[in-house]
Amino acid sequence: MAARTLRIGLIPGDGIGREVIPAGRRILEALPASFKLKFSFVDLDAGFETFKQTGAALPDKTVDTLKNECDGALFGAVSSPSVKTEGYSSPIVALRKRLALYANVRPVRTVATAKSPVDLVIVRENTEDLYVKEEKTYDGPDGKVAEAIKRITEKASFNIAQMAGDIAVRRQRVRDSGAPSIHKQPLVTVTHKSNVLSQTDGLFRETARKALAQDAYKNVKVEEQIVDSMVYKLFRQPSDYDVIVAPNLYGDILSDGAAALVGSLGLVPSANVGKGFAIGEPCHGSAPDIEGKGIANPIATLRSTALMLEFMNEEAAAAAIYAAVDANLEEGKLLTPDMGGSAKTDEVVEDILKRL
Numbered sequence: 001m002a003a004r005t006l007r008i009g010l011i012p013g014d015g016i017g018r019e020v021i022p023a024g025r026r027i028l029e030a031l032p033a034s035f036k037l038k039f040s041f042v043d044l045d046a047g048f049e050t051f052k053q054t055g056a057a058l059p060d061k062t063v064d065t066l067k068n069e070c071d072g073a074l075f076g077a078v079s080s081p082s083v084k085t086e087g088y089s090s091p092i093v094a095l096r097k098r099l100a101l102y103a104n105v106r107p108v109r110t111v112a113t114a115k116s117p118v119d120l121v122i123v124r125e126n127t128e129d130l131y132v133k134e135e136k137t138y139d140g141p142d143g144k145v146a147e148a149i150k151r152i153t154e155k156a157s158f159n160i161a162q163m164a165g166d167i168a169v170r171r172q173r174v175r176d177s178g179a180p181s182i183h184k185q186p187l188v189t190v191t192h193k194s195n196v197l198s199q200t201d202g203l204f205r206e207t208a209r210k211a212l213a214q215d216a217y218k219n220v221k222v223e224e225q226i227v228d229s230m231v232y233k234l235f236r237q238p239s240d241y242d243v244i245v246a247p248n249l250y251g252d253i254l255s256d257g258a259a260a261l262v263g264s265l266g267l268v269p270s271a272n273v274g275k276g277f278a279i280g281e282p283c284h285g286s287a288p289d290i291e292g293k294g295i296a297n298p299i300a301t302l303r304s305t306a307l308m309l310e311f312m313n314e315e316a317a318a319a320a321i322y323a324a325v326d327a328n329l330e331e332g333k334l335l336t337p338d339m340g341g342s343a344k345t346d347e348v349v350e351d352i353l354k355r356l
């Protein structure tokens with residue numbers, strides 16, 4: 001079989017994004033030949049620095065190149081200006097819109113041997129809910145009143161639930177192939193607050209149920225959880241969860257909360273996913289406090305790179321990266337300062353490449 005060639009857009013952005021995205025490139029280049037993958041890379045600009053230089057935080061060229069040339073991409077981080085800057089808005093938010101990346105996928109896991117193991121994925125709807133940002137303020141009889149629209153559509157709810165189902169099936173396939181895991185059976189937990197918001201969250205719940213009742217997911221167990229009790233249970237017993245699907249706002253909150261379960265932000269990956277395209281993105285920001293010191297933890301980016309590969313159906317290559325990262329963490333000798341170690345970014349990358 002001929003090697004598959006994949007073209008990857010690299011968007012380091014600002015701050016430590018520039019220090020960790022090269023790690024993603026290096027691990028792709030280091031994948032053993034047995035995976036039959038070849039990569040080519042294209043460097044692309046976005047972020048606050050780009051905005052200061054060109055007046056655009058997300059140049060059209062970046063979007064066009066991703067659309068026309070790339071099979072996937074890695075995005076580092078962008079810093080947000082501390083004071084509101086005229087004309088600046090977050091390039092990753094714009095990218096999600098322009099490339100129709102309707103899902104934010106965030107796996108949160110510890111190594112299987114951890115004292116309190118976690119191995120779950122949060123699948124967050126990324127286009128609607130309160131984030132349609134239709135707000136208004138007006139004068140009421142007792143002072144100002146502010147309102148925001150919460151929009152839930154059948155289509156977006158169906159798509160996101162279907163993605164959660166697909167991810168649950170894929171995770172099971174990886175387990176069946178022998179990857180260590182704390183789960184035996186695929187489970188999707190649908191999160192909502194339909195006891196209060198019977199129309200909006202009611203539509204989400206009902207549609208997600210319908211999507212997950214499809215034949216493709218017949219081996220997937222489907223449960224529901226009201227979001228407030230979800231938070232409680234997630235923190236009490238995180239090992240109970242496999243795939244969690246949620247509308248935008250609850251997904252946002254659950255994602256950051258779940259990241260706290262595994263310690264450093266520097267460990268947690270994510271992917272922005274649309275139909276046939278995924279951008280891997282570490283969950284952390286540009287970390288200005290450690291920028292330029294060469295000590296940023298590269299693991300969130302390495303795992304985001306693997307996650308991007310999963311959405312390109314290169315599960316075996318992804319599994320190899322996850323395993324190399326786990327081996328580094330399990331040994332626990334070469335760790336960056338956020339993990340209590342004293343290693344530099346490059347030393348951790350070297351160690352993980354050696355294990356690949």
Ligand code: ATP
Nearest residue numbers: 078079080265266284285286287289290296297338
């Ligand atoms: P931004 O506005 O870009 O989000 P921030 O100041 O909120 O920047 P974050 O990147 O969100 O910073 O990081 C929060 C904290 O976690 C910081 O103290 C940062 O140093 C630390 N941190 C984040 N990512 C990493 C990483 N990859 N390695 C080590 N420490 C990290």
Ligand code: MG
Nearest residue numbers: 284285286287
């Ligand atoms: Mg931040």
